[in-house]
Amino acid sequence: MAIRATMVFVMLAMAGCASKDKTGxxxxxxxxxxxxxxxxxxxxxxxxxxxxxxxRGMSKYIILQPxxxxxxxxxxxxxxxxxxxxxxxxxxxxxxxxxxxxxEGGKLKExxxxxxxxxxxxxxxxxxxxxxxxxxxxxxxxxxxxxMSGENGAHFGMLIPAQPKAGQRFHAEVAPKVAMDxxxxxxxxxxxxxxxxxxxxxxxxxxxxxxLEKGTSHKVYAPNVGLIEDDExxxxxxxxxxx
Numbered sequence: 001m002a003i004r005a006t007m008v009f010v011m012l013a014m015a016g017c018a019s020k021d022k023t024g025x026x027x028x029x030x031x032x033x034x035x036x037x038x039x040x041x042x043x044x045x046x047x048x049x050x051x052x053x054x055x056r057g058m059s060k061y062i063i064l065q066p067x068x069x070x071x072x073x074x075x076x077x078x079x080x081x082x083x084x085x086x087x088x089x090x091x092x093x094x095x096x097x098x099x100x101x102x103x104e105g106g107k108l109k110e111x112x113x114x115x116x117x118x119x120x121x122x123x124x125x126x127x128x129x130x131x132x133x134x135x136x137x138x139x140x141x142x143x144x145x146x147x148m149s150g151e152n153g154a155h156f157g158m159l160i161p162a163q164p165k166a167g168q169r170f171h172a173e174v175a176p177k178v179a180m181d182x183x184x185x186x187x188x189x190x191x192x193x194x195x196x197x198x199x200x201x202x203x204x205x206x207x208x209x210x211x212l213e214k215g216t217s218h219k220v221y222a223p224n225v226g227l228i229e230d231d232e233x234x235x236x237x238x239x240x241x242x243x
Contacts, residue, residue: 042182043170046126046158052119055087055096059123059162063226064096064116067240074232078103081227090115090128091150108135115148116159123162127172129154130179147175154178160221164188164204172208180210192220194228196236203228 056064066085072078084097095115102110115128129148133140149156154175161168164185173179187205194200200222208217220229228235 053117072233
């Protein structure tokens with residue numbers, strides 16, 4: 001799940017969260033909006049009881065239910081993210097399998113299977129690794145960026161916190177020399193317009209970087225909808241699952 005716009009399948013679904021509002025009035029959120037001190041360290045270790053983690057469920061920011069499918073488009077690209085019916089045990093935790101299929105110019109570019117788990121008590125969601133197939137001319141040519149928690153010094157990171165705060169910084173991936181994506185919360189109450197689906201209030205904005213390469217990826221999550229903007233990729237359709 002590298003910075004090139006294929007990170008997450010995150011769906012907001014909980015009463016009390018800010019939601020899409022054509023009138024411009026956002027509902028009050030349950031989480032704190034107090035910012036974190038500027039320049040906070042990147043969190044790369046997460047104290048969590050693995051017994052509290054599950055492959056299925058929903059919280060303020062995610063729905064992990066089989067059949068949930070979101071489609072995104074850019075000028076030349078297409079991305080489809082689907083929660084598959086299967087699960088996979090990674091590092092002693094049963095995780096959801098979330099498939100991402102990215103195409104460019106009508107040709108398949110990458111297919112990844114991402115492994116997520118949700119904390120039943122807090123709603124925080126953790127990232128346990130991914131299998132990656134990179135395609136060229138219809139054939140798999142590489143597996144760059146693949147990693148698994150518990151293998152080769154890698155351990156799980158945080159996909160997204162249940163109650164993010166502006167300035168919060170954390171690693172989504174902790175696989176030395178392979179995948180080290182990290183996230184910084186820039187805004188928890190943004191208003192964002194989309195070409196096809198209208199304007200959303202109470203949006204979450206996250207910037208992603210990695211010490212392994214230059215550049216920043218920008219992502220936006222809308223209440224009760226989820227990831228609506230991933231750099232040039234824009235949400236055009238979502239269906240299935242709960243929420």
